[in-house]
Amino acid sequence: MQTLRNTELDVQQAAWPQYMQRAIELAGSVFTAAPNPRVGCVIVKEDAQAGDRVLGEGWHKGAGLPHAEPDAIADAHCRAAEARGDTPVIDSRRAQEKSLPAGSTAFVTLEPCCHTGRTGPCSLALIEAGIERVVIASRDPNPKVSGGGIAALEAAGVEVFFLSDFEDSARRLNRGFFSRLERRRPFVRCKLAMSLDGRTALANGDSKWITGAEARSDVQRLRAECDAIVTGIETVLADDPSMTLRPEEMGLSPQQLERNEHRFSNPPIRVVLDSQARLSDSAKIVLGSGRCLAYRLNGAGESAAAPSRYESRFAPSANVSDSRVSLPSVLDSLAGLDECNEVLVEAGATLSASFIEAGLVDELIVYIAPKLLGSDGRPLLGISGLDRLSDALEFDVNTVELIGADIKVTLRPR
Ligand SMILES: NC(=O)c1ccc[n+]([C@@H]2O[C@H](COP(=O)([O-])OP(=O)(O)OC[C@H]3O[C@@H](n4cnc5c(N)ncnc54)[C@H](OP(=O)(O)O)[C@@H]3O)[C@@H](O)[C@H]2O)c1
Known part of the structure; x- marks a missing residue:
């Protein structure tokens, strides 16, 4: 050659x-x-x-x-x-x-x-x-x-x-295919939406909708590109999201719809990280078409009598002092058992922060709405305890786009 x-x-x-x-x-x-x-x-x-x-x-x-x-x-x-x-x-x-x-x-x-x-x-x-x-x-x-x-x-x-x-x-x-075969884990994108002052909701939790319809349509496209959408149990309990793929909201041409028929009939797996097995059979995320998979800690919910409508998989905890599922083992299993090339994390401040702090996010996508929600609003990420500026988690900005009235920033961890 x-x-x-x-x-x-x-x-x-x-x-x-x-x-x-x-x-x-x-x-x-x-x-x-x-x-x-x-x-x-x-x-x-x-x-x-x-x-x-x-x-x-x-x-x-x-x-x-x-x-x-x-x-x-x-x-x-x-x-x-x-x-x-x-x-x-x-x-x-x-x-x-x-x-x-x-x-x-x-x-x-x-x-x-x-x-x-x-x-x-x-x-x-x-x-x-x-x-x-x-x-x-x-x-x-x-x-x-x-x-x-x-x-x-x-x-x-x-x-x-x-x-x-x-x-x-x-x-x-x-990049997902190369990541799975070369690093044995999927390419991980983490999507977040916030106000201009870095808040995701008012103090009372009200957050629907911070960003506009165009940004939400753009998120639908992010979902269409991934093989698994990962969220945290607290988001499921608070918002009851369906996390489905909705081609009609993507603004696609008839040709794009036709070319992606295979994708739309094989939607991404909806994954809930649910260490203590709290996910209910009636949650919308469980009921949508396609697979819903929950990761729980070894032993959690083992006594549950009826078989559930979603698949469960046991995962180890991150370490002995942690009562939450280990993120590397979740990614390892999504790559190995489900052949997932790309994963989209669409979670709240807690789980998103865990992914970022563990160095498992390859691309961060932040939608910024031109709104101020006030300093008593909820913060973007649950990251705290940094004493020195040199400890700050740093990113390089890849692209900045205007999506409707909102700003979309795509970043790579440095
Ligand atoms: N602005 C945005 O872009 C956006 C996106 C999604 C959600 N939200 C909002 O976020 C709010 C919920 O946020 P949240 O921070 O409370 O919940 P979350 O991040 O969605 O879920 C956190 C839960 O995930 C579980 N988990 C399992 N393994 C974990 C691990 N290794 N690390 C961290 N968590 C793990 C934990 O519960 P167990 O220990 O029981 O497993 C944890 O409490 C909702 O009100 C929702 O509206 C905002």
Whole structure:
């Protein structure tokens, strides 16, 4: 495999960044493909004389559905059939006919796989289709693949290039997938909403709604990107939230709704951290469609007679002096047992602070409403006891956006 930077591309390869950029856009057209990575593929017939022609495009929409490469091959055959005036293949995304025109190049955001899961190996699909060249933007961290897809392609005489300037964007697309495979824990985002003076509710607890409809719609999109929404039992007891995915509130186009059908029919797991087993069967978070999972301490609620409507999992406590479930063990189990790539923490001041103080938050998202709730309002986080400024928890600001009337700040722990 040859590694190339954009500045090292020759005249024939000049349009490669444009095709890879398109493949990244296609991959990003779904909120998630979890537990699989989001992958896009563009197949091009490169022709210096007649001009390049895009033959087909594809992307992966979710586990059990075609991977990006066979999807793009099928699209290429559909387009070719249409150009010939033939009736397009009935199941357009799964054409049986395989050979691509000689000299075709595939631009793929992730190294093609070489193992058989729910679908066949993509490297084999490309080889059988007669691809001549494959350009990738990132290697697959999955130990079942890692380098194996590249080796299989090269062994079959396919040229493989790594376009290294796209590696950051390609990894960002799948930061949860990379996190789960490389760190054995999901990528964790923590979302909070507060007033201008850092309060989340009035002293009497009234907090509905601090931020506007646009910010709440934006939070729906954050939920659509994650595989598990984690909250604390106190939020459930105080607010009885449903924590569901509501596509109708996301302001999506008909095309975005259609592309994300798989996501919406497979919503994120709703997770409640509930050390003492206080979650009731009638809580809205339990009753929504999809899975609801509660973590409790070993032994807590064991005498409960009736089986509950939600799944329970026992977790150890953080340490002997702590009577609350250990957050690393919760993340470990969500990554290992549920293959969660991304987790969204939507909790109150106590649990959010625990995640941050434990260094388990990879991205903090704060919505700031232009309102003052007063100094007797409830604080954003339950963090106290800092004596020196040098003990302050520090963040780098990634982005600042205006969402309706509110400000959205995205930060990374320093
Ligand atoms: N502004 C916002 O963005 C936002 C978001 C969500 C909620 N809220 C508000 O927050 C309020 C509730 O906040 P809260 O701080 O009382 O509750 P919380 O943070 O939602 O839940 C805290 C509870 O989680 C459980 N927990 C389990 N393991 C834990 C661990 N390792 N570390 C910390 N907690 C753990 C504990 O109860 P057990 O010991 O019983 O397990 C703990 O009391 C609600 O009124 C809600 O409206 C605000």
